[in-house]
Amino acid sequence: MGKEGLVIVGGVAAGLAAAMEARRHAPDLPVNVFERTGDISYGACGLPYVVAGLIPSPDSLVLHTPEYFRERHSIEVKLNCEAVELLPSKSVLRVRDGEGEREVGYDSLVLATGAAAVCPPLPGRDLEGVFVLRHMRDGRRMLRYFEEARPRTAVVVGAGYIGLEMAEAFRARGLNTTLVEASDRVMGALGGRARDAVADELRAGVVEVLFGERVSAFEGRGTRVERVLTESGRALAADVVSIGVGVRPEVALAVAAGIEVGESGAVRTDERQRTSAPGVYAAGDCCEVLNKVSGRRVWHPLGQPAVRQGWVAGANAAGRDSSPEARYAGVVGTNAVKVFGLEVARTGLSLEEALEAGFEALEVESESHTRAGYYPGGSKILTRVVADARGRLLGAQLVGREGVAQRVNVFAAALHAGLKVDEVERFDLAYAPPFAPTIDPIIRAAHEARKKG
Amino acid sequence: MGKEGLVIVGGVAAGLAAAMEARRHAPDLPVNVFERTGDISYGACGLPYVVAGLIPSPDSLVLHTPEYFRERHSIEVKLNCEAVELLPSKSVLRVRDGEGEREVGYDSLVLATGAAAVCPPLPGRDLEGVFVLRHMRDGRRMLRYFEEARPRTAVVVGAGYIGLEMAEAFRARGLNTTLVEASDRVMGALGGRARDAVADELRAGVVEVLFGERVSAFEGRGTRVERVLTESGRALAADVVSIGVGVRPEVALAVAAGIEVGESGAVRTDERQRTSAPGVYAAGDCCEVLNKVSGRRVWHPLGQPAVRQGWVAGANAAGRDSSPEARYAGVVGTNAVKVFGLEVARTGLSLEEALEAGFEALEVESESHTRAGYYPGGSKILTRVVADARGRLLGAQLVGREGVAQRVNVFAAALHAGLKVDEVERFDLAYAPPFAPTIDPIIRAAHEARKKG
Numbered sequence: 001m002g003k004e005g006l007v008i009v010g011g012v013a014a015g016l017a018a019a020m021e022a023r024r025h026a027p028d029l030p031v032n033v034f035e036r037t038g039d040i041s042y043g044a045c046g047l048p049y050v051v052a053g054l055i056p057s058p059d060s061l062v063l064h065t066p067e068y069f070r071e072r073h074s075i076e077v078k079l080n081c082e083a084v085e086l087l088p089s090k091s092v093l094r095v096r097d098g099e100g101e102r103e104v105g106y107d108s109l110v111l112a113t114g115a116a117a118v119c120p121p122l123p124g125r126d127l128e129g130v131f132v133l134r135h136m137r138d139g140r141r142m143l144r145y146f147e148e149a150r151p152r153t154a155v156v157v158g159a160g161y162i163g164l165e166m167a168e169a170f171r172a173r174g175l176n177t178t179l180v181e182a183s184d185r186v187m188g189a190l191g192g193r194a195r196d197a198v199a200d201e202l203r204a205g206v207v208e209v210l211f212g213e214r215v216s217a218f219e220g221r222g223t224r225v226e227r228v229l230t231e232s233g234r235a236l237a238a239d240v241v242s243i244g245v246g247v248r249p250e251v252a253l254a255v256a257a258g259i260e261v262g263e264s265g266a267v268r269t270d271e272r273q274r275t276s277a278p279g280v281y282a283a284g285d286c287c288e289v290l291n292k293v294s295g296r297r298v299w300h301p302l303g304q305p306a307v308r309q310g311w312v313a314g315a316n317a318a319g320r321d322s323s324p325e326a327r328y329a330g331v332v333g334t335n336a337v338k339v340f341g342l343e344v345a346r347t348g349l350s351l352e353e354a355l356e357a358g359f360e361a362l363e364v365e366s367e368s369h370t371r372a373g374y375y376p377g378g379s380k381i382l383t384r385v386v387a388d389a390r391g392r393l394l395g396a397q398l399v400g401r402e403g404v405a406q407r408v409n410v411f412a413a414a415l416h417a418g419l420k421v422d423e424v425e426r427f428d429l430a431y432a433p434p435f436a437p438t439i440d441p442i443i444r445a446a447h448e449a450r451k452k453g
Numbered sequence: 454m455g456k457e458g459l460v461i462v463g464g465v466a467a468g469l470a471a472a473m474e475a476r477r478h479a480p481d482l483p484v485n486v487f488e489r490t491g492d493i494s495y496g497a498c499g500l501p502y503v504v505a506g507l508i509p510s511p512d513s514l515v516l517h518t519p520e521y522f523r524e525r526h527s528i529e530v531k532l533n534c535e536a537v538e539l540l541p542s543k544s545v546l547r548v549r550d551g552e553g554e555r556e557v558g559y560d561s562l563v564l565a566t567g568a569a570a571v572c573p574p575l576p577g578r579d580l581e582g583v584f585v586l587r588h589m590r591d592g593r594r595m596l597r598y599f600e601e602a603r604p605r606t607a608v609v610v611g612a613g614y615i616g617l618e619m620a621e622a623f624r625a626r627g628l629n630t631t632l633v634e635a636s637d638r639v640m641g642a643l644g645g646r647a648r649d650a651v652a653d654e655l656r657a658g659v660v661e662v663l664f665g666e667r668v669s670a671f672e673g674r675g676t677r678v679e680r681v682l683t684e685s686g687r688a689l690a691a692d693v694v695s696i697g698v699g700v701r702p703e704v705a706l707a708v709a710a711g712i713e714v715g716e717s718g719a720v721r722t723d724e725r726q727r728t729s730a731p732g733v734y735a736a737g738d739c740c741e742v743l744n745k746v747s748g749r750r751v752w753h754p755l756g757q758p759a760v761r762q763g764w765v766a767g768a769n770a771a772g773r774d775s776s777p778e779a780r781y782a783g784v785v786g787t788n789a790v791k792v793f794g795l796e797v798a799r800t801g802l803s804l805e806e807a808l809e810a811g812f813e814a815l816e817v818e819s820e821s822h823t824r825a826g827y828y829p830g831g832s833k834i835l836t837r838v839v840a841d842a843r844g845r846l847l848g849a850q851l852v853g854r855e856g857v858a859q860r861v862n863v864f865a866a867a868l869h870a871g872l873k874v875d876e877v878e879r880f881d882l883a884y885a886p887p888f889a890p891t892i893d894p895i896i897r898a899a900h901e902a903r904k905k906g
Contacts, residue, residue: 013891046827046886060827161885303891304884329879336883345883374499374513405888406859409880409895413863416880417870426782427862427869430789430798431757432614433499435858438466438756442862 004105005030006317007093009083009253010112011040013303014284016064017310018110019075021325022318029318031075032104034095036082039136040066045303047139048162051146052169058139083113086257088277108279108317111259111267112310113250115285115301119243124218129225130241133162142240151175151239155228156207157215159186161337162244164198167207168340170240178208178236180215180228182245187337189350190397193365193382197399201342210234247301249286262288264299271327273313281317283309290330293348293394293415294357298333305331332415333395336405343404347412348395351386360389364449368441370403372433381407383445391420391453396445403435410442421449458483459770460546460559462536462706464493466756467737468565469517470763471770472528474778478771484528485557487548489535492589493519498756500592501615504599505622511592536566539710541730561732561770564712564720565763566703568738568754572696577671582678583694586615595693604628604692608681609660610668612639614790615697617651620660621793623693631661631689633668633681635698640790642803646818646835647852654795663687700754702739715741717752724780726766734770736762743783746801746847746868747810751786758784785868786848789858796857800865801848804839813842817902821894823856825886834860836898844873844906849898856888863895874902 006022008015011033019031033040039062046061055061066077081097086109093104117132119125129149131142145151154170156163159181170177179202185191186198202209213234218241219227228236249266260276262268267287269275275282285301289309308328315326336345354361363386371378381400387393396411398404414424424446431438439447459475461468464486472484486493492515499514508514522528534550539562546557570585572578582602584595598604607623609616612634623630632655638644639651652662667684671694681689702719713729715721720740722728728735737759741750761781768779789798807814816839824831834853840846849864851857867877877899884891892900 043825043827043886043891045884046825049828049886054829055827063826302884304893305881307891308879324875331881334881334883336885336888338885338887343888347881347883372496372499373516374496374508375502376507403859405883405885406856407862409860409882409893410862410866412881412883413866413870413877416876417866417872419870422777423869424866426761428757428784428787428800428865429862430787430800430858430865431498431755432789432791432858433496433502434791435789435796438496438760440757440862 004091004107005032006108006110007104007106008033008110008112009093010114010284011035011077012042012044012112012114014306014310014313015110015112016041016069017307018112018283018314018317019069020073021311021314023073023075025315025318025320033069033075033077034081034083035077035079037135037137038079040077040079042136044135047133048165048169050139051133051142051166052172054172058136058143061136083253086253086280088257088259088280091279106279108281110313110317111254111275111280111282111286112284113253113286115247115249117243118246118248120245122215122217124220124225127218127220127225128223129239130218130243132243133166134247145240146173149224149239153237154178154240154242155180155236155238157228157241157243158245160244160246161187161335163242164337164339166242166244167202168205170242171205171207175240176237178210180210180213180230180236182212182214184211187344187346189346189352190344194344194384194397194399197382198339198342198344201340205340247285249299249301251286254282254286262297264288264297266299268297272316272321273309273328274316281313283313289328292330292332294353296357300331300333302335332412334408334412336408341401342399343401344399345405345408346395346397347408348393348415349386350395350397354386354388354394359394361386361394362389362452364445364452366445366448368444369437370400370441371435372437375433381441383441385421385445385449387421387449387453389453391422391450393419393421393424407442421446421453425450457544457558457560458485459561459563460557461486461563461565462546463565463567463737464488464530465495465497465565465567467759467763467766468563469494469522470760471563471565471734471736471767472522473526474764474767475771476526476528478768478773482771486522486528486530487534487536488530488532490588490590491532493530493532495589497588500586501618501622503592504595504619505625507625511589511596514589536706539706539733541710541712541733544732559732561734563766563770564707564728564733564735564739565737566706566739568700568702570696571699571701573668573698575668575670577673577678580671580673580678581676582692583671583696585696586619587700598693599626602677602692606690607631607693607695608633608689608691610681610694610696611698613697613699614640614788616695617790617792619695619697620655621658623695624658624660628693629690631663633663633666633683633689635665635667637664640797640799642799642805643797643850647797647837647850650835650852651792651795651797654793658793700738702752702754704739707735707739715750717741717750719752721750725769725774726762726781727769734766736766742781745783745785747806749810753784753786755788785865787861787865789861794854795852796854797852798858798861799848799850800861801846801868802839803848803850807839807841807847812847814839814847815842815905817898817905819898819901821897822890823853823894824888825890828886834894836894838874838898838902840874840902840906842906844875844903846872846874846877860895874899874906878903
């Protein structure tokens with residue numbers, strides 16, 4: 001490793017995980033991180049809870065400062081410094097900050113450019129009060145707007161997990177809130193009774209929920225938003241709007257550098273997080289990841305895989321390519337969200353995804369109870385299991401008021417191990433009246449799936 | 454299958470699971486269940502919560518009545534009818550009830566005689582107010598005693614899971630409560646920081662906790678208990694005593710019939726729940742079960758395995774021996790208990806059990822957080838992972854205030870699949886700020902174990 005060392009583009013989850021892992025393996029390696037915004041090392045997933053007032057300030061989401069990285073780990077972090085051009089053939093990155101542009105040489109480079117929230121090109125999208133919440137600065141801007149504009153009505157566009165969390169956050173602030181979703185699903189994949197349970201919970205939290213409704217424009221009074229118009233002709237009062245209709249990988253730098261991008265639109269990497277350019281790795285929300293269930297490389301922009309990919313990229317970039325830590329085994333696609341008192345979680349493939357991936361798949365829905373029937377405080381839990389024709393577990397979705405986000409992990413473990421539903425059915429799971437019925441909902445769901453299969 | 458049909462000894466979890474499963478496979482098979490007590494089909498695990506007053510009455514624990522089984526499933530259930538002799542060579546069971554003794558022929562028989570609470574032979578153990586809580590009638594007796602004697606002080610003997618639950622139950626009734634444990638462990642296996650966390654929680658709930666203290670006698674005033682004496686010379690005020698120092702399998706009927714009993718003292722069975730006597734099966738707390746981690750047949754008297762063994766015995770007794778449902782794959786040893794606000798759970802082998810079973814085992818303890826650091830309401834979670842020298846997961850123990858009983862199931866799933874700790878470390882688990890930190894405690898614990906291994 002020459003004196004140029006390791007250069008990392010992006011200073012949030014994946015980028016800093018890569019920096020720290022590289023430092024662990026190579027104590028003397030120069031490590032430079034360039035972050036385009038003024039924030040690093042923060043938990044972006046906490047932003048809705050800051051808006052809700054549950055967490056006192058965006059600063060509470062910050063884990064470490066640039067000084068921490070410099071002083072404790074000899075990792076240099078440059079804020080407000082944008083990477084404008086990558087030249088892999090010369091091993092050079094051009095960056096721009098307040099002082100102008102310059103070139104930085106590298107021995108290895110990690111792209112951790114993340115993802116950007118998609119903002120549909122609708123009339124009025126530039127009005128004050130229309131937000132996409134993605135980065136720390138978005139959260140700060142929204143909080144400032146709350147102080148200035150004192151909104152009383154809100155519209156959330158999109159019932160993905162950010163949309164669900166923002167609807168709850170707006171209600172926590174006492175806003176009259178409407179959630180508008182173009183499809184008839186929540187979280188991109190949940191339909192049927194699971195979708196209904198989520199919608200019921202939102203309505204119980206006094207959120208108006210509109211499915212199959214497309215936003216056509218934002219209208220304002222002066223520079224501030226006042227109304228959201230839909231294609232069906234509705235006009236929804238909105239002093240503030242949160243758009244959560246999706247994200248896209250930030251790949252402009254990579255594409256301009258000739259680095260290969262996969263079908264998903266994200267940077268293609270191998271299991272060592274190497275891109276098509278020698279010496280260039282990618283990690284986090286800007287790149288693809290192997291889905292172990294479908295066997296396909298997919299885009300799956302979430303925090304935990306981002307950190308893991310960062311570790312793998314960092315280990316490889318530091319020359320530790322032979323270590324088992326230098327390989328990423330892939331995801332099974334696990335995800336969870338809290339919606340008021342409801343927990344919603346999924347892992348693996350949905351029925352539609354399984355069919356699309358070529359599996360002869362079936363789905364079985366079952367309802368069970370979170371505690372022993374006689375123990376107070378329990379509630380229903382809805383479980384959907386997706387399996388192939390030979391009984392192999394392909395995925396699971398759970399909705400309930402407790403124990404959902406942890407139960408989905410049991411299915412995730414089974415997916416990692418490639419188990420069949422009859423093997424899940426035989427799991428010896430913890431039983432005590434406050435925690436589960438004698439036969440856990442997981443076992444009951446697997447049993448139903450096995451019988452139908 | 455002749456007209457004698459299936460005879461089942463014992464009408465709680467395993468016995469009735471066997472009856473129902475046999476009926477499912479053989480609609481015309483005569484099925485007769487003999488229950489020695491006046492109660493069937495109840496959740497004995499709920500008794501401490503009835504004593505606590507959390508569940509209104511013991512009757513709330515009853516799932517189904519004898520009439521239900523007769524009318525809905527043509528299963529005959531005889532209450533207060535004890536099996537006094539089993540003659541496998543003649544395929545005859547002798548039973549005794551209020552009307553005297555008689556012989557019942559069978560084609561197949563399931564022993565589901567359960568387990569009895571151990572009551573050490575101490576002076577004063579027959580005093581009124583000294584209880585072992587095991588069967589429904591014990592719960593009823595204790596509740597009646599509460600009405601009559603209005604106890605104000607209580608001693609719980611033994612810090613197994615019944616003891617822990619009873620200490621909490623007595624506190625819920627406002628009794629001045631002391632827990633006495635002869636060893637320095639709780640739940641038979643937990644020592645060190647896990648034990649300390651449980652003891653701290655008990656003390657925070659105003660239970661006096663004494664470790665390393667052996668009870669020597671119970672003393673009374675008249676026929677009622679008043680004091681518990683210990684070997685170290687203490688005299689503990691006790692208007693009521695709950696003894697929970699262990700259970701033993703009820704095998705007298707089997708032993709007298711010449712049926713083989715394993716090293717553990719419980720009835721030996723194969724994976725089809727067959728005993729050494731032709732046509733005789735055993736299921737539930739009276740028999741052994743395969744521990745998949747150690748490969749040994751052990752005694753593991755818990756509700757979930759009891760029901761499963763009942764299903765397997767019932768399927769085989771009904772002649773469905775070729776079905777996959779007619780084989781029991783074994784347990785990994787999962788167990789959980791709530792102690793006030795604390796959840797304690799374990800699966801697989803403890804370090805001591807692993808060493809004793811011949812593994813070159815090590816144990817790694819780690820502490821993590823149940824939610825994202827910035828999300829309110831989270832708490833610490835202590836995880837111990839036991840692995841062998843080649844990194845195979847052997848067991849896990851968790852203690853914390855939330856998400857413990859479900860997280861232990863992820864380790865249980867990994868044990869079923871025979872995974873290594875570095876595979877657990879790579880699990881893609883659900884992350885959202887209210888449910889877990891970005892890197893779940895499970896992953897962190899597996900990571901620590903892999904690094905040390």
